[in-house]
Amino acid sequence: MDATLVGQGLLSGFLFGGVYSLMAVGLTLIFGVMRVVNFAHGDMMVWGMYMAWLLSVRAGIDPYVGFLVCAAGLFVLGFVIQRGLVERIVDAPHEMQILLMLGVALVLENAALVAFGPDPARVRSPVAQGTIWLGPIFVDVARLLTFALAMVLTAALWLFLTRTDLGRSMRAAADNPYGARVIGTDVRTVYAAAFGVGAACVGAAGALVSPILPFQPTSGLGLSVTSFNIVIIGGMGSLPGAFVAGILVSVAESMGAVFLSPSMKELVSFGLLIAILLFRPAGLFGKTAA
Amino acid sequence: MKLLALLAVAVLVGLPWVVGSYLVTVMIFIFFYAYLGQAWNIVGGYAGQLSAGHAAFVGIGGYAAALLSARAGLSPWLGMWIGGALAAALGAVIGYLGFRFGLRGFYFVLLTVAFAEICRVVALNVDAVGGALGLYITFTGDPRQFQFQDNRVYYYIALVLMLAATALVWAIERHRFGAYLTAIRQDESACEALGVDTLRVKMLAMILSSFLTGIGGTFYAFYLFSLQPNAVFGIPLSVEIVIRPIVGGAGTVMGPLLGSFILSPLAEISRTYFAQGGWTGLHLIVYGVLLIAVVLFLPQGAYPALRRLVPRRPA
Amino acid sequence: MTNRTSRGTDRRTFLKVTGAAAGASALVGFPAVLRAQAPAFKIGVVHPVTGPLAEPGQACRLGAQMAADAINAAGGIKALNGAKLELIFGDTQTKPDVGRTEAERVVTQGAQMLMGSFDSGSTAAMVPVAQQRRVPFLVDIAAADPITANVAKSVRDGQQKVQYVYRNFPTGSSFGRKAVQYFGEVFKEAGVSPKRVVLMYCNDLFGQNNAKGFQAAHAAAKPSWEIVDVIPWPEPPQDLSTEVSRAKAAKPDVIAPITRPASAQLLLPEIRKQRLDIMGIVGPGSPGLYEAGQLAVLKEDLEYVMASTPWANFKNPRTQKVAEDYLKRSGGKTFDTNSGYSYDGMMLIADILERARSTDADTIVESIKKTNYGSGLMQYAGPIVFDEIGDNPNAVTTMIQVLGQKAVAVWPKDAAVQKFVFPRPKR
Helix, strand or coil: HHHHHHHHHHHHHHHHHHHHHHHHHHHHHHHHHHHHCCCHHHHHHHHHHHHHHHHHHHHHHCCCHHHHHHHHHHHHHHHHHHHHHHHCCCCCCHHHHHHHHHHHHHHHHHHHHHHCCCCCCCCCCCHHHCEEECEEEEEEEHHHHHHHHHHHHHHHHHHHHHHHHHHHHHHHHHHHHHHHHHHCHHHHHHHHHHHHHHHHHHHHHHHHHHHCCCCCHHHHHHHHHHHHHHHHHHCCHHHHHHHHHHHHHHHHHHHHHCCCHHHHHHHHHHHHHHHHHHHHCCCCCCCCCC | CCHHHHHHHHHHHHHHHCCCCCHHHHHHHHHHHHHHHHHHHHHHHCCCCCCCHHHHHHHHHHHHHHHHHHCCCCCHHHHHHHHHHHHHHHHHHHHHHHHHHHCCCCHHHHHHHHHHHHHHHHHCCHHHHCCHHHCCCCCCCCCCCCCCCHHHHHHHHHHHHHHHHHHHHHHHCHHEEEEEEHHHHHHHHHHHHCCCHHHHHHHHHHHHHHHHHHHHHHHHHHHHEECCCHHHHHHHHHHHHHHHHHHHCCCCHHHHHHHHHHHHHHHHHHHHHHHHHHCCCHHHHHHHHHHHHHHHHHHCCCCHHHHHHCCCCCC | EEEEEEEHHHHHHHHHHHHHHHHHHHHHHCHHCCCCCCCCEEEEEEEECCCCCHHHHHHHHHHHHHHHHHHHHHHEEEEHEEEEEEEEECCCCCCHHHHHHHHHHHHHHHCCEEEEEECHHHHHHHHHHHHHHHHCCEEEECCHHHHHHHHHHHCCCCCCCCCCCEEEECCHHHHHHHHHHHHHHHHHCCCCCCCCCEEEECCCCCHHHHHHHHHHHHHHHHCCEEEEEEEEECCCCCCHHHHHHHHHHCCCCEEECCCCHHHHHHHHHHHHHCCCCEEEEECCCCCCCCCHHHHHHHHHHHCCCEEEECCCCCCCCCCHHHHHHHHCCCCCCCHCCCCHHHHHHHHHHHHHHHHHHHHHHHHHHHHHHHHCCHHHCCECCCCCCCCCCCEEEEECEEEEEECCCCEEEECCCCCCCCCCCCCCCCC
């Protein structure tokens, strides 16, 4: 086995892990605070990508700047979904929540199909074209940038949850909703804000990833499945978990592509998932009270 | 109530002789998905163990029967039982791993999805089972090969499957086994405290459910004449299986049937009337909105809501 | 609303009677305006217009519609008294069970022939409907060999009386043979002898089918170049950097990719970024390497890329005219394989009907078997004919290349619009 190939695989996998982490962070936040499994996660991300595409094509705004707009847009969408839909079934059986978000996913995916057509799109960013060579191994600038941004975003979110009032209310409402109500927290608004923030992360992730990943309206499902894998492995509700797991899964897949057949690299991440589910279902960083 | 049921069955039996072949095909899929939903209902509805990977059992059942027919010349009438048994074996593995390790709720869901995806990726990559090309069954119209020239025979087979599965679930509900399942769904720890071997009960439900689903896989293979890994192991099929009992009422006898009778025509109608010109995709938006509406306004499912509307008559 | 009967005999008898009445009145010399207008001939056109294959599916539907419009504008099917073609559309959503239901639906709504359906899974599910309901089915696009081969076999073995399924598109095996042939011819013409070819492909039905065909054809032809590594990726992929690194490690002279539009958008820039030192990128045949949408996104990364793909014959002025119309009606899309084969399929159906002079299914099948149609807009190796399996052996691929940001035919010589460039210039 070529040492350069293995080295390159490790590095590429590591950097691409930043992309995975970004995808997973919003999902884990929503689950961590509200115990809602957002099956529309991938489709929301696709909308973030299309928003970035619109900004790039119609207004010439680079996605590495425009992602803030996408985050804001998705925040509104998330807030509305929570307030308008999810809130009403908070006491309903678990299955209903899944079905609701599936319905939302269907609507989002096909609205994108009607709005943008079925062709794959990609956002061209001049920033994202460069490569840095370290001997025989190269570093993709776009992925490096995304990795850095993933770290920054995760850190920012962490600070938000631990240092701001709203963030602390979210965590309180997550741990003990009755208690939070008792001390006067407007739990409904907190939940809606949490969903909104989670959606904003997803929107930002979509925008930041759009120069790297080609996307179509039907890309949502694959992104959802990947994100769920990562979040479970890292631990539902854990931000550092999402970050680390994203890198772990990406490196594992990359090694799978190097040593096995690349078309089977998904087996590696599913194998990891099953192992985690069996031996440490709370995930690598999760709290054990599942 | 019983009279109503008999009347409904009589209507269904006579239907293919008065309506055209297209409607017969629509009904076949209504029955078939109701059958799969009913099989799922045993472990997903009654036992409350949400599985979103039941497509794996359809796929295994279908592939087994198709391969045995193509390579060993074994009639699918026999192959279906082997397919069902293999599906049950996988169900036992998933069930054991899930239940023994205490996976509940969303974690169990993801375990089932992971296994279905693994099956899909393996089927996609192993040439011996057709790879991405899948398996194609030659159309002969030979009844010994589970093929029929007349669409109506498939109709009756699907109807029998649906009714048999429903009868089974009805019987389970009245048996102690059914009581255990419901109790486990509502409070598993309490059941254990009372001395019920919850692992054994759940395993039994899972094996039964996957066995029946595997048999459905054979019908699928020999009705559509082709098996493709993405279609038959994929998440969209699992979603179709799960949606009907949930909308109709998970954990009720009539739930999967009601769900199928609501959703399949809805999908047909929205596809026929909304999928025009530049608006392709509009019909799926309508489908999604309908799903959301059902969830918001009928969260227990359609069947319990209907029961509340009909005042109980004295026996 | 009268229930248009689904029992074929009644409908055919009705049409025969109407046709006879129209013919009789024509003999009597009624003025043209009073002659009974023949009822429209209905064709079920089923493609995946939503779902992952929505893009080619919508192209197919538009191609079919344009052809039908052209035929109707020219007076319909003259042998059936000017009967207009009426299309009943269906959407398979890329799902086999939906494909089958849609086929049933259009047949019940009166379709007398079927055309479709691009993806082999749905097409295979529609085959039993065609055989059961005795509706001739022209497959405009779908490469899996068993679609026609299985039906032919059951007719040979006596289990079915008539084969109703015919295909006017290259099969998976012919894709491979042509690609290997073109590779050798292009290398020879260019005066170079690359030795190491790396095959990379998307691991879906189309990719696997083509990859196998390519490898089989290579083993049979034993040319001077070797396939040194075979690298499949899951479709659609999220990241191809490791796959390209692996290709690079195999020290290739030529990369042979089989892609889909999404994966091509990842693969080609990656090949550039990792600075693969190769003579060229020559695809054995796949979408994603030539469409207008792809060119808009990939720009210079597509320059000099070659692909062996079914292609329109742009030397034919009729093709150019249709391509212009298509550009307008589709809002800027290129007239390509998908729209082209559906267009030709519809024109072929018109020709079949003209020669059949009847709407009876078995008569139509006889007419299909005798087809010898030379007015296709696509690149063929001869007139459209059907062999014993029901395929068109003259449906072939053409080697195209992106030159000056335009995809043009470059090989074989008689199809070439421009001279090819190989090896590609060094960056």
